[in-house]
Amino acid sequence: MNIIEVQQGSSEWLAVRAQHFTASEAAAAMGLSKYQTRDQLLRQKSSGITEEVSEQKQRLFNQGHASEAAARPIVEARIGEDLFPCTATLEVDGLPLLASMDGLTMGEDRAWENKLMNAPLLAAIQSGEVPNTHWPQLEQGLLVTGAEKVYFTVSDGTEEGTVGLWYQSRPERRAQLIAAWKQFAEDLANYKAVEVIPAAVASPQMALPALAIQVNGSITLTDNLAIFGDRLKSYVEAINKKPETDQDFADLESTVKTLKTAEQALDAAESNALGQTASIDEMRRTVGLYRDLARQNRLVVEKLVKAEKENRRNAIILAGKQALAERVAGMNDSLGIACVSVVADFAGSVKGLKSLASIQSAVSDELARATIEANGIADRVRINLRTMGELAKDHAFLFPDTAQIILKPNGDCMDTIKVRIAEHKEAEAKRLEAEREKIRGEEEVKAAAKVKAEQEAIEAQRKASEPTPATTNMGAAAGGSQPVDASTEPASSTCTVQSSGQISAERVAPMPITSQNIASFNYRSRIDDLLDCLLPNELQTVLEFVGKLVEKMEIAA
Secondary structure, three states, X not given: OEEOOOOOOOHHHHHHHHXXXXXXXXXXXXXXXXXXOHHHHHHHHHHOOOOOOOHHHHHHHHHHHXXXXXXXXXXXXXXXXXXXXXXXXXXXXXXXEEEEXXXXXXXXXXXXXXXXXXXXXXXXXXXXXOOOOOHHHHHHXXXXXXXXXXXXXXXXXXXXXXXXXXXXXXXXXXXXXXXXXXXXXXXXXXXXXXXXXXXXXXXXXXXXXXXXXXXXXXXXXXXXXXXXXXXXXXXXXXXXXXXXXXXXXXXXXXHHHHHHHHHHHHHHHHHHHHHHOOOOHHHHHHHHHHHHHHHHHHHHHHHHHHHHHHHHHHHHHHHHHHHHHHHHHHHHHHHOOOOOXXXXXXXXXXXXXXXHHHHHHHHHHHHHHHXXXXXXXHHHHHHXXXXXXXXXXXXXXXXXXXXXXXXXXXXXXXXXXXXXXXHHHHHHHHHHHHHHHHHHHHHHHHHHHHHHHHHHHHHHHHHHHOOOHHHHXXXXXXXXXXXXXXXXXXXXXOOOEEXXXXXXXXXXXXXXXXXXXXXXXXXXXXXXXXXXXXXXHHHHHHXXXXXXXXXXXXXXX
């Protein structure tokens, strides 16, 4: 906050205000003021020319200053602190904002704003709510000064006539205020001076001559119907059939009244003449002719006024719609996605308005309101798109509904993105784990099948290389060995390999290991036979077995 050392109401103060967007102008900038339209504020800020203060308005200002001075000690007593008038400025997003507070505490944490007593404002404060026409000023005052809250009062200068409430800033209202001033600044930069047209007043209308029809005697008529008819024809020919401005429409509405008067005058003259004679056919035909002329043209002008006003009204509304559509299209182009959309009630905004100037002002206000709303949506979308680009750059496929997600409030949009990505990662982790588990199962099955195949191959190889009994006997005969007595040695000298690394001790030594059996058992020749039938990969196992067998035999011996 930058405090400006100027006295409120001075020429220096007015000069500073002219260079800033002031708190008292905030309602007009938002199209909420009852005292100044947005178009009027644009014209004022563009030209620097302010409306001259009338005597009546100056009296109200003086009454307001007096009530403020009287209410100050009352309010100070209520809040328990002294209050000092303060004019401060603050630049917000490039906007030169200003607020002139009726009072600010030394700690700058509380402010005061007072208004002259009036029934509608009093009723609003008593209901506990600041009306739309006044909260923009309070909101800007808090924004500029940085105060926590402002005591808003309506007062007539007396203790019992000073009623107030505390107002604290609302985030959504502050956002609306800043957005409104941004749009106002943009419109002000592109503003083109518009001719100020005073309220239309009907131009003086040519008065038709007073119609006079006199009956002289029984059949003689004295009248000025010819003169009246010529003037009426000239008047009708001069009617503007293509009105464009409020002035034109006002003139035509006055024309309707003049023609209606002509109709009534003709009716009255005819009635008067008929009252003086029983039958004057020529006069009646002439009167009827002119009466029809006046009536027909009156009806034409009435229809023309109504139709042209409606055309002008529709043209202004359509222009507002077109301007909004172009602005929204520009926003969507800048975003790269068509997601900004607002609804503007231009027709409703001009309901009940008659003059073209008031209709144009209402449409301009509605256009500004809708544009501010669209800008707010565009700003939110811009932030959400940036968030999505940062968080979801590797997961764009998860957001086919991007156009809907980016319209969410920024916090909701971020949460939606994070939750969706987290759920995807969790689902992906489960899928990968399931795939790994499937692969592990398949590998185990393959390994078991491989082991089984190897075992079957080893068994087949062993059986293929195992000597038959006939071959063993033939070998013994060829070597000159003697047959072994069955009573002293086992019937077979062959070994049996039950499985890889396992030898049957019973086949090698089928008799009990005793001293008598050992003495008669030629175990060395049996071991030689065993070694001859072994495969190379079983030798180590057999040697370990034989070592243990020999150890047992020696112990037994």
